[in-house]
Amino acid sequence: MIEKKNESGPLLIGITGDTLREAFGKTLVKLAERYPNFVVFDADIAGGTGTHHFRKAYPQRFFQFGIAEQNMMAVAGGFASTGVVPFVTTFAVFCLRALEQARLSIAYARRNVKIVASHPGLDVGPDGASAQALEDLAAFRAIPGMVVVSPADPLEVEQATEAILNYEGPVYMRTGRSPARRILSSYYRFELGKGRILWDGRDVTIVACGVEVARALDAAKLLAQEGISARVLNMSTLKPIDTALLVRCAEETGCFVTAEDHNIHGGLSSAVAEALAQTHPCPVEFVGVHDIFGESGEPDELAEKYGLTGSYITAAAKRVLERKRGR
Amino acid sequence: MTLHNLVTIIRRYTLVAIYHAGSGHPGGSLSCVDLLAYLWTKELHWQPANPKNDNRDRFVLSKGHACPALYAAAAEIGLIPHHELLRFRKIGSQLQGHPHVLDTSWVETSTGGSLGQGFSAAIGMAIGLRYKSSSARVYVMLGDGELQEGEVWEGAMCAGHYKLDNLCGIVDYNKMQSDDLNENIMKLEPLRGKWEAFNWHVIEIDGHDFKQMDTAFAEARKTKGKPTMIIAHTIKGKGVSFMEGSPLWHGSVKLRKDELVQALRDLATPEDQIKKYLDGTIWG
Secondary structure (H helix, E strand, C coil): CCCCCCCCCCCCCCCCCCCCCHHHHHHHHHHHHHCEEECCCCCCCCCHCCCHHHHHHCCCEEEEECCCCCHHHHHHHHHHHCCCEEEEEEHHHHHHHHHHHHHHHHHHCCCCCCCEEEEHHHHHHHHHCCCCEEEEHHHHHCCCCCCCCCCCHHHHHHHHHHHHHHCCCCCEEEECCCCCCCCCCCCCCCCCCCCEEECCCEEEEEECCHHHHHHHHHHHHHHHHHHCEEEECCCCEECCCHHHHHHHHHHHHEEEEEEEEEEECCCHHHHHHHHEEEEEEEEEEEEEECCCCCCCCCCCHHHHHHHHHHHHHHEEEEEHHHHHCCC | HHHHHHCCCCCCCCHHHHHHHHCCCHHHHHHHHHHHHHHHHHCCCCCCCCCCCCCCEECCCCCHHHHHHHHHHHHCCCCCCCHHHHHHHHHHHCCCCCCCCCCCCCCCCCCCCCHHHHHHHHHHHHHHHHCCCCCCCCCEECCHHHHCCCCHHHHHHHHHHEEEECEEEEEECCCCCCCCCCHHHCCCCCCHHHHHHHCEEEEEECCCCHHHHHHHHHHHHHHHCCCEEEEECCCCCCCCCCCCCCCCCCCCCCCEEEEEEHHHCCCCCCCHHHHHHHHHHCCC
């Protein structure tokens, strides 16, 4: 394989800064020597998913499938049956295109395949609604046996990539397109299936995943200024969800706000509500995209227009506190 | 047992399984019996006693709805007890309505009525085996209606691009699909030219002629730098007079008692065995 993008060529758009996809691509390179038994599949979009780093470093372990995601996804199922683990990488919307292949040829056959999707949610920005997958978490969560992960920052991407590689079975993981803030300390440890409390509080728990975790931390600080003590829970594994931790937070704070860059139907909000409804019912407010498609714009502008920023999470926290108090 | 006798028995068992299940696809099962039996008994380097040996040749039935024939053949070569055929499509059975790798480990991947995926999975196996420097080969059988799925042509392009000479496809070209003739639903011709254009070596045979299979599969093994597609011209419902050439028997059908009796007679079943097939006592 040839690394075609040379230094004199056009600037690649949007990959400057610390993005989750770049963190993912660099992590693959870091893991390659220690884990000789994985390969990377690409559908002509390695520059976008971060896997161009791996293509350059390990061309023999990099497989090109062209713009043909359905075939790539089912090929991954068959390939994994020979005992080598493929990372199938493309944009989140194209994973939706190959959803049924992921269902039949990967999940139903219980293949050890890692599907890693960049460009999820409104975080995609200027490409507009056609590329802004707001349904992927819901769709993959509904597939039996599929583990679903959405890390919050570059450090967590790095740890989660290794963790899903060490897990035997099918996984869907979201990365992200836009520069992401580093919010986790070097002491942070990702564990598959576990949520982590990043900021403690006693009045309300804000459960978030992906880019919304940074915004949840913004909200906690805003709420603190108003005397409201909010807890921020990073739920980077959506499935299986950490029900025990949710129950503990329900007992200790009594109400929740969920925050996700995804439709409010079927993603994190639904996963949290499902878990709480069956264990410790309490008021929950949903911050996410309210069942509409996005549009072109910068991620921060879209977050403001579609209600994903820290101030929207703050407002939701106040609403849910009122419900908790029975007003 | 000669291949001729073997395929007659597999055809009987195929229909008996569908009869007892109360549903299943007879037409496209019967059309591929001769090819299936040949592959499993003559072509695949594979040991039933050690079905998960890494260096085994793989066979994928991408037209998963033809699995009654696959199961019948499996029973006859000793992979499953014969009486399991009576449990086909029944709750709790290992013989699912479409092949499932977790229930029947000798099935290489789960395939379905969702067509095209077994073909891609077989390509994945071929790429994986080459990556592992294995000399094992992969065989995949596709239906003709299946070729209307776009994924098949994504896969065709991919296998040609990767020059997968360890991959051999077989099209069970019975010219009919669920509702009608291929040519009335969505034309496939020129079919040979399509595969050649995607960089495949193409061989056309009569899919009921074992001598032609000898030649074709030997040629596929010898072909280097390209995957091979064997376009096997077959007859839908082969071996049963009232099913041959009729698309009515493609879909999942409920086979009536009189229809099974007639079919078993067409397949030279001794009269004293027919009753036992009907009540399921044939295998004790």
